[in-house]
Amino acid sequence: MKKILIIATLIALQPGLALAGKNYGRINDEVVRNECGACHLAFQPRLLRSNSWEKIMAGLDDHFGEDASLDPEVTSYIADYFAKKSRKSSSRRRVTWENVPIRITKLRWFLKEHRGEVSRAAIKKAGTMANCGAGSGCHSAKDVARGYYDD
Amino acid sequence: MRTLIIPLAATILLSATLPGVAGPAQDEILKHFQEQAKMEFSVERGQELFTKSYGTGKPKTPSCTTCHTKSPLKSGKTRVGKVIAPMALSRTKDRYSDLKKVEKWFRRNCKGVIGRECTPQEKVDFLAFMISK
Numbered sequence: 001m002k003k004i005l006i007i008a009t010l011i012a013l014q015p016g017l018a019l020a021g022k023n024y025g026r027i028n029d030e031v032v033r034n035e036c037g038a039c040h041l042a043f044q045p046r047l048l049r050s051n052s053w054e055k056i057m058a059g060l061d062d063h064f065g066e067d068a069s070l071d072p073e074v075t076s077y078i079a080d081y082f083a084k085k086s087r088k089s090s091s092r093r094r095v096t097w098e099n100v101p102i103r104i105t106k107l108r109w110f111l112k113e114h115r116g117e118v119s120r121a122a123i124k125k126a127g128t129m130a131n132c133g134a135g136s137g138c139h140s141a142k143d144v145a146r147g148y149y150d151d
Numbered sequence: 152m153r154t155l156i157i158p159l160a161a162t163i164l165l166s167a168t169l170p171g172v173a174g175p176a177q178d179e180i181l182k183h184f185q186e187q188a189k190m191e192f193s194v195e196r197g198q199e200l201f202t203k204s205y206g207t208g209k210p211k212t213p214s215c216t217t218c219h220t221k222s223p224l225k226s227g228k229t230r231v232g233k234v235i236a237p238m239a240l241s242r243t244k245d246r247y248s249d250l251k252k253v254e255k256w257f258r259r260n261c262k263g264v265i266g267r268e269c270t271p272q273e274k275v276d277f278l279a280f281m282i283s284k
Contacts, residue, residue: 039229039230039231040229040231040233061262062209065210065230066209066212066230066259067258067259067262067263069258069259069262071251071255127231127232127233128231130231130232131231131232131233134233134234
């Protein structure tokens with residue numbers, strides 16, 4: 001029993017693996033889809049934990065080296081959406097604000113999923129991993145839009 | 152009567168100086184910034200603004216052309232690789248028609264490229280250049 005619990009916890013800590021078929025669902029909000037999707041694919045809330053989204057939404061004026069700031073009303077609207085739709089950050093793993101991850105492509109489950117699977121040509125075609133729905137040959141734009149990342 | 156003549160004069164002035172791609176929505180936005188600017192808009196100054204390398208904003212975006220390419224007629228790419236529709240109004244017809252959207256992108260990108268907000272003069276010059284293209 002204890003063993004099952006430990007395994008269940010370990011699986012739960014890996015958001016990417018906990019979902020059968022890697023289906024993260026479509027973003028059903030037009031504001032979120034348009035604002036986030038203006039510069040990159042609109043990442044689905046369940047790709048990150050709630051504290052990660054909180055940190056991202058608090059730092060839009062320096063968003064991975066880009067000013068992605070929005071009106072305060074739009075910012076809090078989108079922050080609310082992510083807070084509601086993402087999985088809660090684990091209370092057992094206390095992470096300092098500084099160490100809350102914000103880059104999906106650096107998460108352990110993400111790296112594991114992609115290890116040895118992404119050719120240099122695929123990255124070149126898409127530009128970066130964050131543009132995987134645009135001609136990478138790995139994920140289609142249609143699948144990415146509906147939150148489906150199975151390969 | 153005066154309230155009618157002034158916007159009319161502004162519209163005639165704008166349409167006389169720029170080729171006919173701008174619709175009423177673009178004229179309205181140009182007028183909005185022209186009213187706050189010190190000098191009449193200049194397509195040349197707008198072009199200079201677009202192509203200049205500043206290096207005073209964020210390190211990875213020294214110039215507008217970093218993402219938009221040197222030609223407003225061509226598609227650009229965001230830093231992650233997403234395609235940006237051409238900036239020239241003649242190529243992307245729905246551009247510069249929503250003031251809130253225009254202000255949002257000026258705020259973000261002026262800070263990102265120059266390291267400060269753009270002045271109304273710079274905004275009207277930039278728009279004039281893109282609308283003329």
